Amino acid sequence: MSANGQERQPSRSFIEEARREQIVASAIAVIAEHGYPAATMGRIAQHAGVSRSLINYHFAGREDLIGQLVVDVFTRGAQAIVPRVETASTPAERLAAYIGANLDFIAGNRRDIVALVRVAAALDTADGLPGVDPAGADQGLEYLRRILRDGQDAGQFAAFDVHQMAVAVRNVIDGVSTQVATDPNLDLAMVTREVAALFHRATRDTGE
Amino acid sequence: MSANGQERQPSRSFIEEARREQIVASAIAVIAEHGYPAATMGRIAQHAGVSRSLINYHFAGREDLIGQLVVDVFTRGAQAIVPRVETASTPAERLAAYIGANLDFIAGNRRDIVALVRVAAALDTADGLPGVDPAGADQGLEYLRRILRDGQDAGQFAAFDVHQMAVAVRNVIDGVSTQVATDPNLDLAMVTREVAALFHRATRDTGE
Amino acid sequence: MSANGQERQPSRSFIEEARREQIVASAIAVIAEHGYPAATMGRIAQHAGVSRSLINYHFAGREDLIGQLVVDVFTRGAQAIVPRVETASTPAERLAAYIGANLDFIAGNRRDIVALVRVAAALDTADGLPGVDPAGADQGLEYLRRILRDGQDAGQFAAFDVHQMAVAVRNVIDGVSTQVATDPNLDLAMVTREVAALFHRATRDTGE
Amino acid sequence: MSANGQERQPSRSFIEEARREQIVASAIAVIAEHGYPAATMGRIAQHAGVSRSLINYHFAGREDLIGQLVVDVFTRGAQAIVPRVETASTPAERLAAYIGANLDFIAGNRRDIVALVRVAAALDTADGLPGVDPAGADQGLEYLRRILRDGQDAGQFAAFDVHQMAVAVRNVIDGVSTQVATDPNLDLAMVTREVAALFHRATRDTGE
DNA sequence: CATGAATGAGAGTTCATTCAT
DNA sequence: AATGAATGAACTCTCATTCAT
Secondary structure, three states: OOOOOOOOOOOHHHHHHHHHHHHHHHHHHHHHHHHOOOHHHHHHHHHHHHOOOHHHHHOHHHHHHHHHHHHHHHHHHHOOOOOOOOHHOOOOHHHHHHHHHHHHHHHHHHHHHHHHHHHHHHOOOOOOOOOHHHHHHHHHHHHHHHHHHHHHOOOOOOOOHHHHHHHHHHHHHHHHHHHHOOOOOHHHHHHHHHHHHHHHHHEOOOOO | OOOOOOOOOOOOOHHHHHHHHHHHHHHHHHHHOOOOOOOHHHHHHHHHHHOOOHHHHHHEEEEHHHHHHHHHHHHHHHHHHHHHHHOOOHHHHHHHHHHHHHHHHHHHHHHHHHHHHHHEEEEEHOOOOOOOOHHHHHHHHHHHHHHHHHHHHHOOEEEHHHHHHHHHHHHHHHHHHHHHHHOOOOOHHHHHHHHHHHHHHHHHHOOO | OOOOOOOOOOOHHHHHHHHHHHHHHHHHHHHHHOOOOOOOOOOHHHHOOOOHHHHHOOOOOOOHHHHHHHHHHHHHHHHHHHHHHHOOOOOHHHHHHHHHHHHHHHHOOOHHHHHHHHHHHHHOHHHOOOHHHHHHHHHHHHHHHHHHHHHHHHEOOOOOOOHHHHHHHHHHHHHHHHHHHHOOOHHHHHHHHHHHHHHHHHHHHOOO | OOOOOOOOOOOOOOOHHHHHHHHHHHHHHHHHHHHOOOOOHHHHHHHHOOOHHHHHOOOOOOHHHHHHHHHHHHHHHHHHHHHHHHOOHHOOOOOOOHHHHHHHHHHOOHHHHHHHHHHHHOOOOOOOOOOOOOHHHHHHHHHHHHHHHHHHHHOEEEEHHHHHHHHHHHHHHHHHHHHHOOOOOOOOHHHHHHHHHHHHHHEOOOOO
């Protein structure tokens, strides 16, 4: 029998958990280095130094593995970002914290982010696949929308469409991920300042 | 002897040109409807009502076909956008015109844009593929950078990093393409107003 | 595109028809010689001297190929048997003709029969697969039942259960196929006499 | 060191014997319910509630397990059938007893029989496998042949070929197993009467 | 200009089996 | 006595591409 399965076994052995993480890490590495289409089970296994079968032993299949990868990076991202946002008090500070925390996370997890972006691009391209967005992404967006809505309610932000502004913020952040994928030497500190300033100007209420 | 080839044969017969366009159009349709991974040569051929072999006769291979697709949409986009930008006089108007023209083109060519976005996502992911960006995209960015630089030189725009602002504008615009791919009923007129306003506020010099 | 497909194309090219028959023949040969489980696509292709892909080009998949095999042998069998039964006039003669024609067909098509029997055994073992029986086999049985029923109605046959007798006749005949599969030197002429005599005695009305 | 092996270790511990029977029973259950091809080691282990490895610990391999299954059912069958035949005195009665005992055993052990039939079908199909027949089946047949030969010697049976008649009897009986596998509601009492009557008429000497 | 026939490479998955613990 | 972890072989199928016609 395999160690994975439809029915979640509540407890996974230590060694299994380690292998799963190792394999997910290999998937991230291969995707970041060679691109999503090149991330075949064979290459991932090779990178992990294990047999192809072992991946199918620990995961229900390719889809399951990729799904775990997304959950993995997503979860770590949320854990890094949310606390920082929560420490800020005013909406404007929260927005800046959101942007800063996101870009810091990108800076500290370049490969993971590159992999995530590429997977996301490939997944929402798929025919019938629900991808990861409907649940995860929209939940992330809502978090951002709330910050913006709070700012408008507090009279600190201008009268823009909250959803479109949130989408813009996310697109710019995600775009930085892509930049990172292309240029490994990108000065993320500078980028953070610029992006934060951009949206500071774009959101503040100037009484116009 | 084949009619395609890396080395551009200066003249292509009328019927050949027609076939090429027909096939590119089919590729666009299939990618837009079923996603990039599902866009196999077989399905594209089927949609075009021709044999698979014919695609290989008219194009040097899959890569060539996709490349032509990108060039095709890109070229049409540039032809629609540049003239509108040129009619505007001040940098702020030119920026607004750039955004408006882009989103109008997206609105009027939803399927082409969806296909382009999906291809781009898959391509910059590819291993050794040069993609289409290095040449095309950077050229497009430079056009945008010049608008912004002119605005700063004229003292109308604030002191932001020109490259990062240009990237942000493009990412927001490209993000709209993705939104269009997901939600076919998106109100693009509203989106255009919001995006234009966003970058108007983000770029203007407020003397701060 | 492949030459097979869900939608039956009414006309198949000559060369295609030839290839299909050749591949089916190879499948029969491999199954007869090495058994059904050993009849992988690879071995069938190898026996036919073609590539594995070609089988998938001409057939929709393994299932389709095996299905064609069954239909093929079944059809040839019916064409060999029915006419001979029809020339007989009395039910007893028709029953004898049925048995004789069946065993003659088995004798003349040993390998095909062996393959058919093995496939049938493997198929009706499969979990959800309808196999080939529901349609084909029951239709064959009904043919036999009619002969027996006619004999009873005409007062020539004893009062046995028609269905069970028909099943018995078929099982004995199919058993001979299995014997043939095991012992290639079986004297089928003798077997034919014995089986015919057996069912002659078993069916005739002795007024008991 | 494993507890199984080709070389029979004279004594098997109690617990080991219990495990072996449990596993064989699970194999029977899985084959009867899901068919032979679906009866993988994994599914058998799962049904038995043990690990896959344990099966390989108690048996020399898949082949060994299946072989034990056949021997198991075969042995139980012989133990149920032979005594009943031995109580009968005349050859005709013995033949009837043989048929009746066989069908009764089938009736009382439907699942085991279904599994046995399916395994047999798959096995005599196998490439190099000796199957179980050469030894077991022929021994069973010989038992039947002796009954028939005795009947002819005693002048009670007609002058048919003893081997072919024996084969026919077995095929009809085995065919009933297949019927049982297909139709769980089969009226076996009726079938027993019909089959017994069939071979009574087919074997008796009518002085023709 | 266009096609049908054919191929080879490679993908994901399943399975019986082994081995250290 | 029993297991979890791991493997290697094999299988079916898809796809871009080639070539003779």
